[in-house]
Amino acid sequence: MFERFTRDARDTVTGAAAQARTAGAATVTEEHLLLSLLERGALDRLGVDRAAVAAGLRAARRRGGMSRADEEALAGLGIDLSEIVARIEEAHGAGALAAPAPRGRTLGSSLRTALGRPESGKRHVPFTGGAKKVLEQSLRIALGRGDRHIGTFHLLLALLSRPGPVSEALADHGITYTTAEAALAD
8 A cells, every 4th residue: 555655655654653663652643643644735726824723723732632522512501510620630740641652552564664664763652443444444435536645635635534632623614525636636
């Protein structure tokens, strides 16, 4: 699959691993893929405010990765997520729920081979199941569109196709699957 990735898409994936290492995260998540797309300017044509999207991701991370939809569902059960976060942070310190995730399974050999080993002195950071699903979905999207290669556009659409904090942070700025597809279809 990774032989189909354009140089920009490969750079985005390796950039996501760098984002995870910089953050001290144990795994590469969907958030790191989005941060890498932002860093590379892949969303600039959509008029995305990089700082505002990053702030939205930080807010979701503070909530333990729960989306506002999750928060609303809990509220429907009489559970105030803001109160829970405040109590946890009171007991364990600010950002306690934003702590890096425990180490998961290692990256598949095809991804490791395609992206190469980390540079000397850099630790290997495995991808979460969700991040792997984004990469798989980008292939499905490319094939569905009749595209021979997977680019940053396909990675973005794959991120937007999955519910959660990443697509929510983009939707807050008017970027949905439909708007991105229409704006970047060229």
